[in-house]
Amino acid sequence: MKGLLKFITCGSVDDGKSTLIGHILYDSKLLYADQEKALELDSKVGSRNGKIDYSLLLDGLMAEREQGITIDVAYRYFTTDNRSFIVADTPGHEEYTRNMAVGASFADLAVILIDASQGVLVQTRRHARICSLMGIKYFVFAVNKMDLVKYDKATFDKITDQINELKAELDLENVVIIPLSATEGDNVTVKSENIPWYDGKTLLDYLETVDIKSSDNEKGFYMPVQRVCRPDHTFRGFQGQIESGEISVGDEITTLPSNEKAKVKQILVVDRDSKTAKVGQPATITLDKEVDVSRGCVLTKDSEIGVYKKLKASLLWMDDNTLTEGTDYLVKLGTKTIPAIVTKIEYAVDVNTGEHIQKDELNKNEIALCDILLTEPIVVDKFDNHKTLGELILIDRVTNMTSACGVVEDTLEKADYGSHKASFKNGEVEARGDIFEEFYYDSASLNVLKYQPVNNTYSVGDTIPTSGESYNYPDSFDIIVLRDDVAVKVRDKKITDIIPVDKYEYSDVPVINGRGFEVKATSNEEIKNFLAEYKALEDPNDKDFFTKWLKFDTYRKVVFSVK
Known part of the structure; x- marks a missing residue:
């Protein structure tokens, strides 16, 4: 049995998208008895003169039924003997293009319907272009309503030429063209006797057998971090879905954008220990050292990202x-x-x-x-x-x-982000030097932008720049870099010590955090409370914590950009 196929149906208004999928569900005996009976009853009051209106299976909104068009994206899940499917039936009207784009973003294959009596339209081109833009590589152009053109091969051939022009223009891959009738069932699930000149597969047969090649061509391993899991101070795991490659315990990974290296200490897949994790799996990864990683960062290996x-x-x-x-x-x-x-x-x-x-x-x-x-x-x-x-x-x-x-x-x-950032280093103890970032207001974009003009690494005995365009620190102060668990002591602009934060004692001088914001603490007891509350945070960017303990404008300001 083939794996799951996620596909989208799209085309112009009234091209028969909902009817097509409804016919597949009906012919494949994928309806409950009460659904089938309701469909037959609803069809009697429709526009098909009592014949079954298959579109009613998907057009669920009252407005859709009244207007005879699809408005929202209708997702349907179904399974045949040969494959499981998720299909997104999307709107054809230009007004609902955004809804169609949402459906395209999840699909591996697009079924684009074309009315045989009209040929390739502007909306056909729009949908093909959007599907290509969204990364879809497999296309079925279903030339529908062949019954209305009396199953004429010449009409089909003319539309095939139009599709081939569109294929060349958009550089589309893996294109199949099938003549059919969604209302009458020609070439939908069974071969049509009305179209003897077509010797290809039916639509369902093609969907059941097409081999969708996955994105295994993506290079290396990477996992965007969705959440930092920190149930207590002994555990810090990075959670997300692996988007490419695989990772094993002991592998060295790089954290981006901080550009730090660390080894994988533990991997949890569905809360169970695992030696490896691969593409498509949600995973929790712990590392053998503290790194600067939060939501939005990426763990990577050999990906060249x-x-x-x-x-x-x-x-x-x-x-x-x-x-x-x-x-x-x-x-x-x-x-x-x-x-x-x-x-x-x-x-x-x-x-x-x-x-x-x-x-x-x-x-x-x-x-x-x-x-x-x-x-x-x-x-x-x-x-x-x-x-x-x-x-x-x-x-x-x-x-x-x-x-x-x-x-x-x-x-x-x-940006060589992290690899050349100003930092403090004393033996094995290291911390980032974000206190040297400049904050500029860009009048064109109305945004505050950050720049890091200082790229040195400082150690004990070195003199540091205590003033810049947007910052001005005292000659003597202490720095607590929370992300690295490091404290730096500065006296008369010179570094006198770089130590782990658990060895730090308050020294009756101003204290700033790693970004250069004043820490609102004036005693050893307050410093210990500040550090303890930070360690207990589930989210290291918790705004309530920073509002309580930090003040931005004591030593910092935002200046107009001259860049």
């Missing part, structure tokens, strides 16, 4: 409001959500001809290649290289609605 601040992405704009250059949004990519600015619309794509059109704004349902600037470097890759780290959505920061979806076509401005 990088950290970038600028992207080129193909976007499908789905918002009623117009996209203009310079507008900022939230970008969700992998498990990371971060502010970003669409700095430039390189060109829009004419969905009918594929022509590149110069535009400085984008309207609903248009597709364009855009430049995106992120407020800080994140882990990202081209969609063709690593799918999960190359697909994104744009979220409106006011309404929280999804404004666009798309894929990363190119990565720009690689």
Whole structure:
């Protein structure tokens, strides 16, 4: 038996998508007796003169039945003797393109219906382009309603030529063309006697036998971190789904974006110890040392994934409001959500001809290649290289609605994040030097951006820069780097000690955290409470904790960017 197939049906309004899937369910005896009886009764009051209206099995909303169109994405799960399926029946109307894109994002294969009496339409091209944009590699063009053109081979051949032109234009792979009639059942589940000139498979036969090759061509291992599991101070596990490759206990991994290396100490798969974990499995991974990892970070091995601040992405704009250059949004990519600015619309794509059109704004349902600037470097890759780290959505920061979806076509401005960051080191004791980050307000994007101009590593006896454009620290102070469990003592601008935080004692000088924010503690007892509360946190970025204990503007400020 073949594995699970996830596919989408799409096409123009009234091309017969819902009818097609309904017919498969009905012919395959996949309905309960009461469903079958209800379908027959509902059909008697429809527009088919008492004949069974198979679309009613999927068009569940009252508005859909009244209008005779599909509005929402209808997911159906079914199993034949040869395979299990999940199908997304999606809307054909242009107004609901965003719903269709949602369905395409989950599918391995697209069944695109074409009305034999009309041929390839603009909406056919739009759906094919969106499916390709979403990474679908397998296409079935179902030339439907052959009964309305009297099963004419010449009509089918003409449409086949149109499909082949579209295939070449979009560089589509694995394309199959099947003539059928969803209402009459021709070539849906059984071979049609009305189409003797077609010697290929029926639609169901093809869906049951097609071999969908997985994304095993993705290089190396990577797992975006969904959650840091910290039930107590003795356990710190990183949870997520493995998107490529496999990992074993003892393997050395790299954490991104911090660029630290550590060895896998333990792997839990469904809360059970395992020596290995592979692609598709949810896993909890613990490491042999403390690393800077939180939600949105990535654990990787031999993947050549990088950290970038600028992207080129193909976007499908789905918002009623117009996209203009310079507008900022939230970008969700992998498990990371971060502010970003669409700095430039390189060109829009004419969905009918594929022509590149110069535009400085984008309207609903248009597709364009855009430049995106992120407020800080994140882990990202081209969609063709690593799918999960190359697909994104744009979220409106006011309404929280999804404004666009798309894929990363190119990565720009690689950041050696972590490998050259300013740090403190004394023997085996190391800590990051984020206190030297500069905070700039960018007036064009209306965002606060961070830069790290200092890239030195400091040790005991070294003099450090206590002032910059956006920070000014006292000559004598202590630094507690919570993420690394390290304390650094500075006296008269010189480092006098770098020690594990559990050996630190308050010294009656100002204390800052690893980002340069004042720690609101003035006694050893308060420092111990501060450290204990941090260790007890389930989320290391808990805002209530930082509100209680830290103050931003004592030694720091935000300055206007001159970059």
